[in-house]
Amino acid sequence: MNTKIKILLAEDEVSLGIIIKESLESRNFIVTLCENGEIALEKFQKSNFDALVLDIMMPKKDGFNVAEEIRQINRTIPILFLTAKSQTEDVVKGFKIGCNDYIKKPFSIEELIVRIISLTSRQQQVSKKTNYTLGEYQFNIENQLLTHKSATFKLTNRESLLLELLIQHKGEIINREIILNTVWENDDFFSGRSMDVFITKLRKKLNLDPTVEIINSRGRGYKLIG
Structure with a gap:
């Protein structure tokens, strides 16, 4: 990647969050890690990101609530849910809220990277409208x-x-x-x-x-x- 992709990562399991952050940063991503949904929303409002990777089950604000509030602000930024909630109704709810992709835990970092790049590439094509x-x-x-x-x-x-x-x-x-x-x-x-x-x-x-x-x-x- 020639341009670093800026990711907002919300994951309340600290050890897993650090592993994901370090893995992505080793592949030339810029990652802001948040331990709960409330902090994630605050960070989103103060900075620009290329994509969001959100856990669903988080304290203070869960991933669904964060995504709903962000979609009121920004309809186009790619949102990817990364979660252990794998019931069909959870997946359906995620897409109804406006997520672009959904990865169930456990997962591979390589798959996560490929999906993030795919989402941001599509968004860049939309952003080229002049x-x-x-x-x-x-x-x-x-x-x-x-x-x-x-x-x-x-x-x-x-x-x-x-x-x-x-x-x-x-x-x-x-x-x-x-x-x-x-x-x-x-x-x-x-x-x-x-x-x-x-x-x-x-x-x-x-x-x-x-x-x-x-x-x-x-x-x-x-x-x-x-």
Whole structure:
């Protein structure tokens, strides 16, 4: 692998978690290990990862609960359940929640690696999309151009990242903290003020189409409709 894949691993059995972490890191992965679901969710909200590997039976928040909350934030990041819960109803529940793969314990590290690479490769193909249609607008990510039949806007890098994130989650409220940690890479007061300014700038550029709107959900975040 030329680019290291960043994995969030949640496993409450410490010895097993360390073995998985060390095995993956020896194969050029970057692994953040969490001992329970609550910590895993906190880490996810503060950093960017390429895939999640979640045990199901964990204290504080189990893997199902973690996956459900993450899917409210991010619909596309690959989620793989790694668990001893092997009943058919558990597998079905996992896929209904939105997991992409399910490995039952005991398992081989080689199988885990192959499945992670497969999931992230598919996700990278999806992420290569460079053009979006938004109402009467066309948005080209590569050139950072927002085009309407009556005007073309050259966006800054941060405007482009912010608009892409809103488009990818169109119709959903994205929490302020998620936007800040994704686009500004921190969620301090000054970044929050900066985000509000950038939202205002995007709104002005999008007002040529009355069906497109960035809605403020007070105390929560923003939602793009159109």
